[in-house]
Amino acid sequence: MxxxxxxxxxxxxxxxxxxxxxxxxxxxxxxxxxxxxxxxxxxxxxxxxxxxxxxxxxxxxxxxxxxxxxxxxxxxxxxxxxxxxxxxxxxxxxxxxxxxxxxxxxxxxxxxxxxxxxxxxxxxxxxxxxxxxxxxxxxxxxxxxxxxxxxxxxxxVYSNSDIVPENVNYERDSKICAWVNIMYGCDKFCTYCIVPFTRGRERSRKMENILEECSHLVQNGYQEITLLGQNVNAYGNDLNLGYDFADLLENVAKLGIPRLRFVTSHPWNFTDKMIDVIAKYDNIMPYIHLPIQSGSDAILKKMNRRYTVEEYKELFNKMKDRIPGVSITTDIIVGFPGETEEDFQKTLDIAEYCKYDGAYTFIYSERKGTASSFMKDDTPLKEKEERLQRLNEVINKYSRINNEKLLGKEVPVLILGESEKDSTKLYGYTDTYKLVNVIGSKDLIGKIVNVKIEDAKSFSLDGTAVKE
Ligand code: SF4
Structure with missing residues (x-):
């Protein structure tokens, strides 16, 4: 035991x-x-x-x-x-x-x-x-x-590990999109997060093993690979083999997979080299999930996030400038211990500034054993709920505005299957990771097709597949 x-x-x-x-x-x-x-x-x-x-x-x-x-x-x-x-x-x-x-x-x-x-x-x-x-x-x-x-x-249950499993032969849920683990664990210890405790220290897979798995997926007709890690930017740091995440991303892109994505990236060590690789390859999708968590430097410090709002903005602007058409989404925690109304206003400010394509927003949830669970938290839940609602109004406004920019345009969509809400429609994702409900025939499933966008909401788009 x-x-x-x-x-x-x-x-x-x-x-x-x-x-x-x-x-x-x-x-x-x-x-x-x-x-x-x-x-x-x-x-x-x-x-x-x-x-x-x-x-x-x-x-x-x-x-x-x-x-x-x-x-x-x-x-x-x-x-x-x-x-x-x-x-x-x-x-x-x-x-x-x-x-x-x-x-x-x-x-x-x-x-x-x-x-x-x-x-x-x-x-x-x-x-x-x-x-x-x-x-x-x-x-x-x-x-x-x-x-x-x-x-x-x-x-x-091992709380630390030196093992990386190889040759797993995953039974994948999809024949169209595949996850590929590039590393395990996390060493960041953000003060609210339980992951470094539950998933151990950062351990990277060797590049040759990842490339072999990805080649296999390409040969088997997969249309999309998502490279997976708690913080993919840290890939390779523990190996000392002279390569990093940007090198890996570039090498996977060269295998010719039609669509390549990655999650999740910490803003702290997102390098210029990574931005350049994303910009260089058409098959690396112009979509980045870049969690900010708070717009207040004081709260970011308490969260141990290792960046300031100014540094985040600089990175954000660099991505927008260098990666054509990039969409950026984020994560935001509301009501972190000690968050004042003034801190929260700064979160609203960054949401207004970045005009995110979307965001996962949450009320802070205490995890026993984490550093933040020992911090004083005296904001009433009702107040946190009100803050979340105010934040969501801003987030939803910009995701709708960004979606509306696609109205009337033809955009490439990877069709994944029948829509769960309406079986007469299909669903898929744009290169910028926007959900689209599509009118089209079922033989389009598994293909990247052009879709004319006819309606835009905050969380999804509607359109019709364009006949070639
Ligand atoms: S929030 Fe992400 S980067 Fe921070 S400790 Fe958790 S998994 Fe690691």
């Missing part, structure tokens, strides 16, 4: 990375059994679930969409905000109920919640029906734990 430990995560030593081939041949001891997988949270978790699916298949299992049919339930969880935590705990109640009639049912929790010290202790004490807890740093242990089927709870 190995429990998560925040001290270990915080005081971690620099590690020499080991690359672990996880494509092991297992006995298919679960042949004929079914697994149910539920995913919470960010793209990283969605991609981790593609890894979990692979492990389940390796054990001989098939997926089921029906919870009651499952022999193994895996909840791949998120810890970024309190409501994500509550959703998982609510769902666990349903799983517990099933175990009363299905004694052999195995319940496993993976993801960031499993890697939280307080959650692991709570599961040990109050949720004994949970069989397996496995951390994000050693997700590759899940098949081993399922095979061992030890009695009692199996908890294997």
């Amino acid at each position: 190995k429990l998560p430990n925040y001290n270990e995560a915080k005081n971690r030593e620099k590690v020499d990375i080991k690359y672990l081939d996880v494509n092991i041949k297992y006995d298919e001891i679960y042949k004929g059994k079914k697994y149910f997988l539920r995913t919470y949270g960010c793209q990283m978790n969605v991609h981790d679930s593609e890894q979990i699916k692979r492990y389940m298949t390796m054990l001989g299992m098939e997926a089921t969409e029906t919870l009651e049919d499952a022999d193994v339930i895996v909840l791949n969880t998120c810890a970024i905000r309190e409501n994500a935590h509550e959703k998982v705990m609510g769902y666990l109640g349903r799983c517990k109920h099933l175990k009363k009639t299905k004694k052999d049912l195995i319940i496993a929790i993976t993801g960031c919640m499993a890697s939280q010290e307080d959650v692991a202790l709570d599961i040990m004490k109050n949720h004994k029906y949970v069989d397996i807890l496995v951390g994000t740093n050693n997700l590759y242990d899940l098949p081993k734990l399922l095979i061992e089927k030890k009695t009692g709870q199996n908890i294997e």
Whole structure:
């Protein structure tokens, strides 16, 4: 048994990375059994679930969409905000109920919640029906734990790790767009964020392994690759092999994938070299997600974000100047401990200044163990809610204005499938990552087509595919 430990995560030593081939041949001891997988949270978790699916298949299992049919339930969880935590705990109640009639049912929790010290202790004490807890740093242990089927709870959560899994053979959800992990972990320790505790220190994959995975995707007809990391700008820093994220981006672009994206970038070490590479290649999409988090220098300092508003503006303007037609979105936290009305006004000011194409806006949510959880927070929730509403008005205004600029134009859209809201329509994304509902025939799915934009709202566009 190995429990998560925040001290270990915080005081971690620099590690020499080991690359672990996880494509092991297992006995298919679960042949004929079914697994149910539920995913919470960010793209990283969605991609981790593609890894979990692979492990389940390796054990001989098939997926089921029906919870009651499952022999193994895996909840791949998120810890970024309190409501994500509550959703998982609510769902666990349903799983517990099933175990009363299905004694052999195995319940496993993976993801960031499993890697939280307080959650692991709570599961040990109050949720004994949970069989397996496995951390994000050693997700590759899940098949081993399922095979061992030890009695009692199996908890294997490493708060630091020197391992990078290779040869994962992901079972990808899409045949059009693929995530490619380029690194794991984060060393930034923004004071509100639990990720450095749950996902360990920064560990980069070797460039040759990433390029091999991307080449394979190109050969298999994928239209879009998104390079994935908590902070992709830091790629390669830990390797000392003489290459960085800009080099990687350029080399992936040269493989000829029609569309290349990346998430997420911290403004702090976004280099000129990266901007130049993005500007140089037509297949690197002109879209950057650049979290600002607050418009107040005092709050940015308390968040340990390592940039000032002036520095952010300088970077923002450089991107706008050098990358033709770039769209920029952001993340903003409202009501961080100690945020005054004056601080918040500065956040409104930066939102007005940047006129973002879109933003994910949130009320600050305390995560136990992070530095900000020890800060005094005396702003009433009602006031924070009002601030969020005022901010969203500004954000929505500019995303609509930016979307309206496309009215009447023909823009290239990668069609991903049928629209969930209206099955007579398709949906896809522009190169600038704007969602478009498209009138067109289903044989356009998986293709990049020109779409004439006929309507623009804050969060989406409507248009008709143009016949070639
Ligand atoms: S850069 Fe900051 S916000 Fe992003 S994952 Fe790392 S600690 Fe969290």
